Amino acid sequence: MTPPGGLQAPPGGDAALRARAARVIPAGMWGHLDARRLPAGYPQFFSRAQGGHIWDADGRRYVDLMCSWGPIVLGHHDPVVDAAVAAQSALGDCLNGPAPVMVELCEALVDRVAHAGWAMLQKNGSDATTACVTIARAATGRNTVLIARGSYHGALPWCTPVPVGTTEADRANQLRFDYNDVASLEAAVTAAGHDLAAIIVTGFRHDNVVDQEMPSLAFAQAARRLCDRAGAALIIDDVRAGFRLHRGCSWELLGVDPDLSAWSKAIANGHPLAAVLGRDSFRSAAAKVFVTGSFWCGAVPMAAAVATLGEMDRIGLPERLAELGGYLRAGMARLAQRYAVGLRQSGPMSMPLWLFEDDADFARGSAFCRAALAAGAYLHPKHNMFLNAAHTRADMDAVLAAAEAGFQAIIAA
Amino acid sequence: MTPPGGLQAPPGGDAALRARAARVIPAGMWGHLDARRLPAGYPQFFSRAQGGHIWDADGRRYVDLMCSWGPIVLGHHDPVVDAAVAAQSALGDCLNGPAPVMVELCEALVDRVAHAGWAMLQKNGSDATTACVTIARAATGRNTVLIARGSYHGALPWCTPVPVGTTEADRANQLRFDYNDVASLEAAVTAAGHDLAAIIVTGFRHDNVVDQEMPSLAFAQAARRLCDRAGAALIIDDVRAGFRLHRGCSWELLGVDPDLSAWSKAIANGHPLAAVLGRDSFRSAAAKVFVTGSFWCGAVPMAAAVATLGEMDRIGLPERLAELGGYLRAGMARLAQRYAVGLRQSGPMSMPLWLFEDDADFARGSAFCRAALAAGAYLHPKHNMFLNAAHTRADMDAVLAAAEAGFQAIIAA
DSSP, X not given: OOOOTTSOOOTTSHHHHHHHHHHHSGGGOOGGGOGGGSOTTOOSOEEEEEXXXXXXXXXXXXXXXXXXXXXXXXXXXXXXXXXXHHHHHHHOSSOSSOOHHHHHHHHHHHHHSTTOSEEEEESSHHHHHHHHHHHHHHHHSOOEEEEETTOOOOXXXXXXXXXXXXXXXXXXXXXXXXXXXXXXXXXXXXXXXXXXXXXXXESSBOOTXXXXXXXXXXXXXXXXXXXXXXXXXXXEEOTTTTTTSOSSOGGGGGTOOOSEEEEOGGGGTTSSOEEEEEOGGGHHHHXXXXXXXXXXXXXXXXXXXXXXXXXXXXXXXXXXXXHHHHHHHHHHHHHHHHTTOOEEEESXXXXXXXXXXXXXXXXXXXXXXXXXXXXXXXXXXXXXXXXXTTOOHHHHHHHHHHHHHHHHHHHHO | OOOOTTSOOOTTSHHHHHHHHHHHSGGGOOGGGOGGGSOTTOOSOEEEEEBXXXXXXXXXXXXXXXXXXXXXXXXXXXHHHHHHHHHHHHHOSSOSSOOHHHHHHHHHHHHHSTTOSEEEEESSHHHHHHHXXXXXXXXXXXXXXXXXXXXXXXXXXXXXXXXXXXXXXXXXXXXXXOTTXXXXXXXXXXXXXXXXXXXXXXXXXXXXXXXXXXXXXXXXXXXXXXXXXXXOEEEEEOTTTTTXXXXXXXXXXXXXXXXXXXXXXXXXXXXXXXXXXXXXXXXXXXXXXXXXXXXXXXXXXXXXXXXXXXXXXXXXXXXXXXXXXXXXXXXXXXXXXXXXXXXXXXXXXXXXXXXXXXXXXXXXXXXXXXXXXXXXXXXXXXXXXXXXXTOOHHHHHHHHHHHHHHHHHHHHO
16 A cells, blocks of 8 residues: 555655655644554545545545544534534634524533533633633632543643643642542542542543543442542543443443533534533532633534534434444454454443553554554554444444454464 | 614524523633623624624624634635635545645744744644743743733633632742833843743733733843843744734744744634744754644644635735724724823734723723624724724724714713
């Protein structure tokens, strides 16, 4: 799939774009979409996308199992979302205040999420997690926030996993616990004493580079009980998991409702939007904090969100993705057995993570993903992947065919 | 302009939307676009916009002198920007990595801004100012940042003007000085000692509710000299002023180049985008920090930005807005003299702030703006306003006619 030796890459192709980017962007790229975080051979630049597929800047097509790291949940260019976007765009987007669609969206969010009495909207997942913490502190008059070790809550100084350029003070008033470990959570609550403002926890454990875990019922109930006892806020960071596991908050599957929740990623099928939802008891605190941004009232992403939520319900999104993901998981298990390669598949069906046994250096995962990429499937060797509703069984079969090339590459190595 | 007594507001009109919003949004609205920050009678919701005009949810049309608080710089629905948006949207927006247009945009930004050797892109102005501070700390290995009293650099906990829900630690490692006061800046630098990481300063002084000031040459040169002497970063926050005063960084007008600059607002004519630009000497630090967001590689706002920057150059934006703003300022001065009302007009021509003498309680400003609103001009009584390139002399005449109603309201009160 690489250009034949001796031939130039197409003008505007990945290699040419990387060379230009190296001149005008530090190290050529920033953040989680930096292709240097992936095995060699992965493209950095993408030219277009449709449904369950994506094309790189060299024109190669892939079944897209990253879905832009979560946002694409109905599929690229979903026609219902595109129509809603076109209709709102024709009226207006960034105005001197919100458009009527903001009310419609907040009503839809409050109606669908059990704990939600109100909604506020932002642009980044980090905006939403930060606002949750701010509202929790405003409501309780306390400062200490409990965060699970290894959990990702965004890339602002208080939560970035890479502290370069941040200060100790950015992480003041934080204590750590281990996800799904009730004793460690209880110990952190005890350590917080009378200053416990909030426990923040992701919808499920999707830390980088370790097997994913669903929250245990005991852990979820303990988190709720400890917050109730202390008068603190339970915050679910559903930025990554939200809407793919359940129509409402991911912890509704366990019958546990938080006080505040953070949303983004899949909320508007790729349009930039985030949300904070909260219980009525946190409404007055939410009204007192000052959080805002120049584009937070942009109407087009809100129209996209209303359409996205509607389509999610119409097609029964979580069930559909779970069925499709179950088909993929079973197929992967068969391949792993056939090739006698130890494969751990973890997390919800709709957000699979594939890690290989005996692969501390990710040599196996890298060889697997490189071969699968060359065979037309865009996978990730360390991070959970994402299904979208435009994916078909035929797409999953194509992924499994590409995965077979991956297993063969592992065997050959 | 209000509905005749006894008649219902139209369905979906402002009053009905406010009532619905009050149920699902804390206090009915958040942030700087909350209409409760304006005199009674201002609409909260907007239905559409075109060029230099905006329509509220009750169908009333206004000459728009807020331009969405800055982002709308060419005018609502600029045809060239809309065409670029449509073309990129048809290909893809939120992908597994950037589209080629990201390189094109970063090249355009580096080419046009004198100090810029590289660019990074975000969503919010706060993302950009925060990344500047993070990069400055990473580059210097120091923590202390100097911030002008009253300057607005965003709404994250380290910089929000309303500290409810934030902690003392969020504002650790900060010292204050007074804008345009060299002695106070020197004193803050001395107080920072060997820990000075950066001085951050807005493109001009546009603090809320006080007369605007252009930076003095002595102040700008002192900031540059003090940073050079200390090996610290000079950061210009051009989020609000950027591109309206000058084709490049606003301080280029003074011949002073910063090390890092933050941009947003006008960069993409209303599409959600922000940028950090920096000198080559800060490139390696910028490559080390981890800042990212789910939508930061969205290609559509980048395509909008490329088109916006091109159109700015084609029409000679700063000159055009200055000419139009000068016409408005002269007309306002004539009206103030005719009605013998003390009016202070401050700031650049393209971003006027109007404050009345003897108006500590803003009674005059409020009466003025209410009357002007009823006469079809959307103004602000306390915050600087913004012109855009779709405004015409006829629009300015309409604003002046509405302002005349405002002066008459002041006289009548």
